[in-house]
Amino acid sequence: MPTLKKMRLYLIGMPGAGKTTLGRALAVAYGLPFRDLDEEIVRREGRNIADIFAAEGEAYFREREAAVLREVVRELPGVVLATGGGTPCFHQNLEVLLETGYTLYLEMPVSELVRRLERGAASRPLLAQAADPGVLEARLYETLAARQQFYSRAPLRCIGTACSVGAVQRLLSRYQASG
Numbered sequence: 001m002p003t004l005k006k007m008r009l010y011l012i013g014m015p016g017a018g019k020t021t022l023g024r025a026l027a028v029a030y031g032l033p034f035r036d037l038d039e040e041i042v043r044r045e046g047r048n049i050a051d052i053f054a055a056e057g058e059a060y061f062r063e064r065e066a067a068v069l070r071e072v073v074r075e076l077p078g079v080v081l082a083t084g085g086g087t088p089c090f091h092q093n094l095e096v097l098l099e100t101g102y103t104l105y106l107e108m109p110v111s112e113l114v115r116r117l118e119r120g121a122a123s124r125p126l127l128a129q130a131a132d133p134g135v136l137e138a139r140l141y142e143t144l145a146a147r148q149q150f151y152s153r154a155p156l157r158c159i160g161t162a163c164s165v166g167a168v169q170r171l172l173s174r175y176q177a178s179g
C-alpha cells in the first residue's frame, strides 16, 4: 500500500482533533515509526506539558517545541509525527513541515472538540481554565479563528470524524499520484 518507503507524514490541527490517536494508527499502517511532538518534549524536559507551561511559560514551550521539531525532522527521514495544536503557528514551524513532508490538517468541528475535551482539558494548559463547556467552546472558537490561516495551508485535509486510517491513505495516494 505505501508508495514511498520513507516519507514524513505530519498531522496538524486543533487540540482534541485526534492527531495523536490517528497518528499512531497511521504509523502502524505505513510501517513507519511514530513520534508525538509533545511526548518528545516531555521526554527531553523530564516533566509534563502542564508543568513546563506553569514553570517556564508559553514562550519557553514554543522555543522547545520548535527546536525538538527540527531535531525529529533531522533524525527521521521516515516518520508519522503528531504535532501539538499550536505547532504550525510559531517559529516558522509550518514552513519546516511543508518543506520536509506531507502535512495533513485534521479538521474537526468545535462541537466535537468540546465533547472530546470536556474531561481531558486539564492536561492541556491553554484550555485548563475552561472547565465550563460554554467557556471551553468559546476558547476553542477563538483559538481556531486565530489558527485557521496556518492550518489551511496544509496540502492535505481530512474533515470530521471521517478521518480514518483508510481515508487518509486514499487521500495521500491520490495526492502522490497527482504530482
Ligand SMILES: Nc1ncnc2c1ncn2[C@@H]1O[C@H](COP(=O)(O)OP(=O)(O)O)[C@@H](O)[C@H]1O
Residues within 6 Å of the ligand: 013, 014, 015, 016, 017, 018, 019, 020, 021, 022, 082, 116, 117, 120, 161
Ligand atoms: N476517532 C476518534 N473518535 C472518538 N474519540 C477520539 C477519536 N480520536 C481521538 N479521540 C479522543 O479525543 C481526545 C483527543 O485525542 P488526541 O488524539 O489526544 O487528539 P490531539 O492529539 O489532536 O489533541 C482523546 O480523549 C481521544 O481518546
Ligand SMILES: O=C(O)C1=C[C@@H](OP(=O)(O)O)[C@@H](O)[C@H](O)C1
Residues within 6 Å of the ligand: 013, 014, 015, 016, 019, 020, 038, 049, 083, 084, 085, 086, 087, 123, 124, 125, 126
Ligand atoms: O494547542 C496548543 O497550543 C497546544 C496543544 C497541545 O497539544 P495537542 O494538540 O495534542 O493537545 C500541546 O502541544 C500544548 O498543550 C499546546
Ligand SMILES: [Mg+2]
Residues within 6 Å of the ligand: 019, 020, 036, 038, 082, 083, 084
Ligand atoms: Mg496530541
